[in-house]
Amino acid sequence: MSAVAIAPQGPFSLAASVRFLESFTPARYRKAPDDVLRLAFPSDDGHTTVAAAVRQEAAAPDGIAGSVRAEFTVYPGDAGSGPAGSASAGPGRGLAVQEQLFLPDPSVVRERPGSGDQPLVGKPPTTEDQRVAPEQPAAPAQLIVRDQLARILSLDIDGSGFPGLAVGDPVVSRLMAEYPGLRPVCFHSPYEAAVWAVIGQRMRRTQAAAIKARLAERYGQRVRVAGQDLHAFPTPPVLRSLTRIPGLPDEKVARLRALAEAAEAGELDAARLRAMPGDHALATLRALPGVGPFSAELILIRGAGHPDVFPRHERRLHASMADAYGLGAGGSEDVGRLAAIADRWRPYRSWVALLLRVRAEQRPRPPADT
Numbered sequence: 525m526s527a528v529a530i531a532p533q534g535p536f537s538l539a540a541s542v543r544f545l546e547s548f549t550p551a552r553y554r555k556a557p558d559d560v561l562r563l564a565f566p567s568d569d570g571h572t573t574v575a576a577a578v579r580q581e582a583a584a585p586d587g588i589a590g591s592v593r594a595e596f597t598v599y600p601g602d603a604g605s606g607p608a609g610s611a612s613a614g615p616g617r618g619l620a621v622q623e624q625l626f627l628p629d630p631s632v633v634r635e636r637p638g639s640g641d642q643p644l645v646g647k648p649p650t651t652e653d654q655r656v657a658p659e660q661p662a663a664p665a666q667l668i669v670r671d672q673l674a675r676i677l678s679l680d681i682d683g684s685g686f687p688g689l690a691v692g693d694p695v696v697s698r699l700m701a702e703y704p705g706l707r708p709v710c711f712h713s714p715y716e717a718a719v720w721a722v723i724g725q726r727m728r729r730t731q732a733a734a735i736k737a738r739l740a741e742r743y744g745q746r747v748r749v750a751g752q753d754l755h756a757f758p759t760p761p762v763l764r765s766l767t768r769i770p771g772l773p774d775e776k777v778a779r780l781r782a783l784a785e786a787a788e789a790g791e792l793d794a795a796r797l798r799a800m801p802g803d804h805a806l807a808t809l810r811a812l813p814g815v816g817p818f819s820a821e822l823i824l825i826r827g828a829g830h831p832d833v834f835p836r837h838e839r840r841l842h843a844s845m846a847d848a849y850g851l852g853a854g855g856s857e858d859v860g861r862l863a864a865i866a867d868r869w870r871p872y873r874s875w876v877a878l879l880l881r882v883r884a885e886q887r888p889r890p891p892a893d894t
Contacts, residue, residue, distance in 0.1 A: 525597050528670045532589040534683025537705025538580035541677060544709050547885065549729040550720050550736065556752060564747050564754035565712035568672045569665065570788055571601030573756045575747035576673060589705065594673050598665050599745055601759055675794060675829040678707035678875070686872050693868060695848045699879040708878045710829045714794050715787040716757055717827025718812065721819035722779050723772065735771045739763075760784040779814035786812055794828040802833050825874045834866040834873045841877055844884035 542561055545553035556562070561578040575597050581590035674680040690697035711717035724732035740755040743762050747754055758766075764784035769777050786792055791812070797805045802824070809820035818837040824830050835841055836859050845862055846855035855861070869876040 525595050526666050526669075527593060527595045528666075528673070530592045530594070530670075530674055530679050532592060532679055532683070533681075534589070534686050535700075535705045536580075536589040536592070536677075536679065536683065536707055538578065538592060538677075540703060540706040541709045544706060544882065548709070549733045550711070550724075556750075558750075560750050562749040562752055562754060563673075563676070563712070564745070564749060564756035565672075565676075566715070566744075566756060566759040567598060567665070568668050568713060568794065571759055571761060572665065573599045573601070573745040573747065573759065574669050574672070575599070575749045575754070575756075576669070577750040578673070578677075592677070592679060594670075596669055596673070597747075598669060599747065601761065672713070676710050676712055678710065678829060678831070680829065681707075681831045683707065683872070683875075686875060689869055689872060689876065696869070696876055696879075699848075699876065699883065703879050703882060706879065706882070708826065708829065708831075708875060711827045712757070713787075714792040714797060714823050714827035715760060715783065717823045718783045718787075718792060718809075718815065718819070719757070719763070719780055721822050722776055722783065722814040725776070725814070725819075731771075735769070738771075739769065760787040764788070776814070782813040792823070792827075797824055797828040798830050802830070805830070825877075830874060832871040832873050834863050834869075835877055836863065838877075838881075840884050841881050844880045844887075848880060848883065 538561060539559065542553070542555055545561075546555055559579060563574070563576045563578065565574055566572070567574050576594050577596070578592060578594045580592050583590045671680065687700065690700050711720065720732070720736060723735055736757070737755075740757045743758040743766070744756040747756065761784070764781050766777065766781065768774075769780070772780075783792070790796065791808070797808070800808065805824050805828075806817070806820045809815050809823050810817065815823065821833065821835045821837055825833050825835065839856065842856040842859065842862055845865070846852075849855070849865060851858075851861070866873050866876070
């Protein structure tokens with residue numbers, strides 16, 4: 525079993541992430557009576573499956589967020605390629621190693637972007653306990669998983685400048701006070717985000733979540749993580765092989781297979797999407813079968829983990845924003861005005877939007893569909 529340590533830059537609370545997942549319909553996450561976040565997901569390499577147990581150390585006396593530690597095992601792609609593939613996290617299974625590895629932090633956003641939606645990236649300082657042990661270099665699979673875990677929890681972003689957004693913006697200040705340490709918790713990959721977007725079109729979220737869970741249970745790999753059994757979503761090659769999915773029309777099944785092919789071709793690679801200017805990335809995603817403007821934003825923001833995109837097609841977010849900023853009747857319809865307000869949130873527009881989304885989800889919804 526491999527282990528990695530990630531030092532958050534800026535505020536971060538794993539407990540807040542778990543609370544978010546408990547109410548996030550696609551995740552169907554059930555919290556255990558401990559402080560461990562249990563995850564199972566297809567690796568970014570496109571064919572293996574990851575089982576991970578994530579913990580956070582206590583914050584330092586000066587308030588600096590505690591280090592995040594993840595123990596994980598990578599399982600070969602063929603173990604879950606049939607119905608109900610299973611694996612144990614015990615010794616000798618998967619691509620496990622016996623020693624703990626402390627891998628260097630991934631690239632993080634270090635500065636405010638100069639223009640457009642493309643963040644500037646750099647490397648944070650390396651400390652002794654974050655270096656790769658010289659006697660045991662980290663394998664590529666371990667590096668891939670380490671970066672993917674960081675992206676899922678938005679720990680690949682330097683959030684040290686995030687609290688500064690509260691200065692001069694009472695709305696952002698209240699949101700940060702209400703949801704301390706909460707960063708976006710992303711889908712495991714743009715691939716899974718795209719699949720969710722297509723499954724959920726013109727369908728209740730609870731129904732879509734049930735279909736996604738059945739796919740994981742039947743065609744994904746079953747793993748045991750810190751004493752609990754989890755099912756990972758099927759890898760792209762497995763999803764591409766399916767010709768029928770109960771509960772979904774043939775058109776959606778064909779779209780899911782096309783998305784799996786796109787993932788295998790690298791068209792849903794998170795780093796690739798985030799390296800593009802925002803508008804270019806969104807246009808690229810809209811070219812995929814079944815992906816419209818709303819879904820493209822979901823994939824880029826919540827799948828690829830882009831920290832600085834304002835969602836222009838999310839009406840419930842716009843309504844929450846108009847309410848929070850007291851824009852009055854019709855304020856949510858003026859997307860240009862909302863986007864101008866959101867410009868003050870750079871380079872964390874996606875992060876503030878997440879807090880507003882959580883605020884909206886926790887408030888009673890109006891009877892009309894908005």
